[in-house]
Every structure is written in structure tokens, then in C-alpha cells.
Amino acid sequence: MKEKNDITIGVLALQGDFEAHLKTVQRLGLPAKEVRTLRDLEQVDALILPGGESTTIGKLLARTGLDAAIRDRGHAGMPIYGTCAGMILLAHTIEGRPEQPTLDLMDIAVARNAFGRQIESFEADIPFDFGAEIVPVRAVFIRAPYVTQVGPNVQVLSKFQDKVVAVKQGNLLATAFHPELTDNLRIHALLAEMARNYKADTG
Numbered sequence: 001m002k003e004k005n006d007i008t009i010g011v012l013a014l015q016g017d018f019e020a021h022l023k024t025v026q027r028l029g030l031p032a033k034e035v036r037t038l039r040d041l042e043q044v045d046a047l048i049l050p051g052g053e054s055t056t057i058g059k060l061l062a063r064t065g066l067d068a069a070i071r072d073r074g075h076a077g078m079p080i081y082g083t084c085a086g087m088i089l090l091a092h093t094i095e096g097r098p099e100q101p102t103l104d105l106m107d108i109a110v111a112r113n114a115f116g117r118q119i120e121s122f123e124a125d126i127p128f129d130f131g132a133e134i135v136p137v138r139a140v141f142i143r144a145p146y147v148t149q150v151g152p153n154v155q156v157l158s159k160f161q162d163k164v165v166a167v168k169q170g171n172l173l174a175t176a177f178h179p180e181l182t183d184n185l186r187i188h189a190l191l192a193e194m195a196r197n198y199k200a201d202t203g
Helices: 018-027 038-042 054-064 066-075 085-090 186-202
Strands: 009-012 032-035 046-049 080-083 091-094 106-111 122-129 134-141 146-150 155-160 163-169 172-175
Touching (some): 009 018, 018 032, 018 046, 032 038, 038 066, 046 186, 066 080, 085 091, 085 106, 085 172, 106 172, 134 155, 134 186, 172 186
Parallel strands (some): 009 032, 009 046, 046 080, 091 106
Antiparallel strands (some): 122 134, 146 163, 155 163, 163 172
């Protein structure tokens, strides 16, 4: 009989801070898989799009064909979680960057590097809506974006200084900050719960 935790969470490993996400998933006691190819993507039940350089990651996604494949899996209901650059990749629109391609999965608009340059990176405790309760999480902002517009089906999970920094839309989750750089496992655990529900529904 398969265990309750018999899910595999993939982390896009083309560029960026994917190693920190892999370690966080492993701390949850779950298998974590680096995703670099279409075959890798087929073997996971959820996908994390890490921070990094969104333009570079976008080009690598297009070069490998992973952009269309991830889009298809997202439309089919697979949970996808984007942090920082990953949030930008999930967005429908990037403010001031109409030429930059995205996966166009979430009905949001984002502003890149909205909190300033890397030297202006910072940490803060912010409230996060986990559904059953709202609890503070430690948020690490590094050249972070924020959400400037949300569609009618997008749930705002967290704000910092009245700016939207975490959102959820069905099977899609995005944060402007980096929980993988803290000791808090709650947001990754939320993704794991989404993955279990997805696998139960499709298995």
C-alpha cells in the first residue's frame, strides 16, 4: 500500500536557488526531484519555480520546451509554487515588461524588483493566511517583486506594507519572498498538501 507521503515534489533546476528548495522539501520527509527535462517533469506531483533571474529562466524554459509542458501540467491541475522570480514567471503580466514571456498561468500582474536592489534586501515577519488560521511567517525579500493586480479568482494570502506578496489561485501558489531561506516549513507543507489532494484526485 502506498504511503500518505508518496508524492514527489519537483524543483525547477535550470537556474536560481533551487538547492534551498530541495533541502526544504527533504526536511518535510518528502522526495524532492530536480527538474531539468520533460521526463523529469513527468515524474513529479508538484513543481516549485525558484527565485533567480526570471528572464534567464524564461529563456531556458523555452529552449527546453518546459514552458509549454509546465503550462499544460498547470492547466491540468498540478500544483505549482513560484517564489520571487517564480512568481514573475507565473504571472499574466509584468509591469513595464510586455516583451518578457511568462507562463501566464496566474491572473496577476507583478512589478519586478519592486522593493529595490539586492543591497536593499530585508527580512520581516508578515501575516500569512493558511486557511484555517492566519499566522506570522518570516519572509526574506531579495530584489523581490510584488503583485500589482489580482484577478477575481485570486486569493490574497499575505501583504507587506499594503503590497500583495503572496497569492493563491486554485492549484497555483506564489510568494514574492523566500521561505526556503528560513526554518519555517509551513508554506512548503501547504504545497505538499495540495500535491496530495491532486494525486488523490488524479490517481
